[in-house]
Amino acid sequence: MVAMAPVLQRCQKNITYLNRFFPSKFVQTIKLIHTEALVDHLKRCSNFPVLQSLQALMIKSDNIGDCYIMTQFISACSSLNQIEYANSAFTQMKFPNVIVYNSLIRGIIDWGRPIQALNLYMEMLRNQIYPTSYTLSPLIKACCQAFDLQIGESIHSQAWKMGFKGHVFVLTALVDFYGKLGKLVEARKVFGEMPERDSFAWSTIVSVHARGGDMASARRLFHEMPQRNVTAWNTMIDGYARLGDVVAAELLFDQMSKKDLVSWTTMIACYTQNKEYKKALAAFDEMMKNGICPDKRALATVISCCAHLGALDLGKKIHFYIVREGISLDVYVGSALVDMYAKCGKLERSLVVFLNLREKNLYCWNSIIEGLATHGHGKSAIAMFDKMVGENVKPNGVTFISVLSGCTHSGLVEEGRKIFQNMINDFQICLEIKHYGCMVDLLCKAKLLEEALELIGSMKIEPNSVIWGALLSGSKLCQNLEIGEIAVSKLMELEPDNCGYYSLLLSMYAEAKRWKEVKEIRSVMRELGIEKRCPGSSWIELDNELHQFVAADKSHPASSEICFLLNELYGQLKPPYISI
Known part of the structure; x- marks a missing residue:
């Protein structure tokens, strides 16, 4: 239990925030505030200082023990990524009900702390508060996050004992749980025993088979669906993409009557995974023409395509779009831009993007190290590697490939030997x-x-x-x-x-x-x-159009003009050069 005294001491300090965010009359009548008004403010809460002030109001107005208000407070904490703050407030309650527990358990799971959520569930049972279907569904998700089959099976057993055999949400969560842990037989059994199935349940069992690579079963179930939703279509496309069957993925995509952002992004990712970069860019262009704004995943994927094709002008346009729309650079879009500029020969721009990233993960560091190495700046690549280690970012095998490549390009033999040994001795990289x-x-x-x-x-x-x-x-x-x-x-x-x-x-x-x-x-x-x-091939971007040239191939529309010009150039060279 968290002591009340420190919380009450913060009340006077936090009360100053009320003068900023609420009318003065609201502050003066703080003791008369009714539940609806406080809940309304919790729903509209947009930053942590206001949240602290609202907690002070809850204490001052003696609403800290109100289960309905506490549920809204936990929800506000979750939306601001302050779930530990919610947990601290929760410990001040004497008699939390199952709805409060459900809200906190769900928030902790969304925060990625499955063990903590399961411990809270055990505490709930010890306090003789019995779960509802809304308790068990997120708990099964927690077992999936923890990859714990034994606990998941235990919760499955409890669900049966507590009479949740007919609850579609609980059963769907179990289908997903068994599928993600590779237990396809158990997943099919739970699905087969469901007394009723909604579209989400059908989509889940299709996804289970698609993730497992069993596209024949996934396709059969997909066709058996009473009503196919967009999620099921997207799952099938993604499944074929994983197997490298671009033709089947394209066929399904073209058959879709309604395509959402996920549909387009999945198809773009399908092309990219299978090195169909020009098709990925064409799909992205078509998506934009259909008025669907890309999310960060789609942007990162299409920027990666630009990097592979050397399409610098298009990469710049996408970067400008990101800036214009005010899209924040996360580690995924940021690392994609760093990689794109480096691969397109613009190392300085790559460095500028990297240095301006607020958050840098391993992918960002790997991208800039690889860029420096590829451009022959071996010593700079090593220096960047040392800086990364100094900031407590642990390198992986990809990092060392980039650093060693930098040593190769720059002829740094002694440095390469040292890094190779450090990789084994200091970082235990396999x-x-x-x-x-x-x-x-x-x-x-x-x-x-x-x-x-x-x-x-x-x-x-x-x-x-x-x-x-x-x-x-x-x-x-x-x-x-x-x-x-x-x-x-x-x-x-x-x-x-x-x-x-x-x-x-x-x-x-x-x-x-x-x-x-x-x-x-x-x-x-x-x-x-x-x-x-x-045969070898190369790409060139001219007037926003990509051209591919393959050795000994004359299929390009301008092939005759190109050969004529090359013959003119060869004519000015000394033997043994001959015309083509």
Whole structure:
């Protein structure tokens, strides 16, 4: 129990706020304030100082024990993210009823404290206050947050004993709970036993199967729905997106008679996850034309598309839209902008956005470190990494990939060795293949092939083609045929039909004038039918339109004009260049 004295001492201090926010007559007649007026002020409360003043009014007017007013006070605290303040006020009540408990439990769960909510529920039972269906639904959600199957099953049992078998909200919460914990059989059983099902219950069971990757069952249930709501449509689209089935997702999306923000955002995310960036941007443009304003998730996703395509002008327009509409930069939109500007070659703008972010999470730090590293500012990337650690932000494996890449681009061998060791010793980061790849690349570019080969030999995981490919590139740089042959022999086992490695070895043999080996390699390539199957491509943004160019492809509408101009340029060059 929180002592009343400190609270009463704050009353006089908090009363000054009333003069700012309420008419003077209201202050003078504080003892006569009726419940409706106080509740009205609680509903309209918009900041913490007013909330403190209203609590003072509740104490002065002897309403602190009123269950109805306390429920409204807890709701106001929740909306201002002050749930601990609500919990403190709650402890001053002598006889809270189930509605007050429900309100506080729901607020604590929304705040992300499932264990605290479950403990409050136990206290409620000890005080012989029995739950309602509105108590159990959020508690089942708390079990889901805590990923605790045993407690969830216990609450399931209590719900049955207390006669909630027919309550659709409780049963729907149980379906969702079992589904999220991977218990599909139990989820289907609860759904099958439901005496009645609303559209939310149907959407939940469809979502359970879609999340589990069982799209066949999800599709069957979707078609069985008496009335398909937008949530169910969005769930199906998201399920196909997770499986990479863009065609099926598009088909469903086009069939929707009514599309909300979630529908458009889900489809944009579907395109982005499957690297259909141009389609994602087209969908975003169509969404805006339909008068649907994007939320922060949609903005972050489309900014990420701009980063992948190098669409700087469009990225700038979206940034301007964010500023114009007064949308605050959270960590997701902020990190997307930092990444976009860096990938589009505007490192200074990237830094400006990063430095102006009020809140920075790991994604923001990773984005700016990667940007600095990619632009060849290895020492700055290390300095930013040190600053991040100094601000008690714990790095992850992605962070170290960026820092090690920065060392590679800047030739910082000693720094790279130190960071690689710190990653293991100081931060206990589990080494992944990409970390080894960065380190091997760093050593090879520094012409330390023997050390790179030794590192590969000490790996606790099987080296992949990227590792051996980096060693082969280093061998080419150092003209070390002996190590190059070792790398190629491994690569031929891992990717026997990849022409790039054969071509690199051919080049090395040719430079060493070992024509016999050149002939043998070419003969092997012909016998295996090896050719380049994944031609290179590039993007360019011109007059707000994206153009893609693929090697050896002349499908672009302006292909003939481009070839004509290139021939003109080639004509001014010295041999051995020839026209195309």
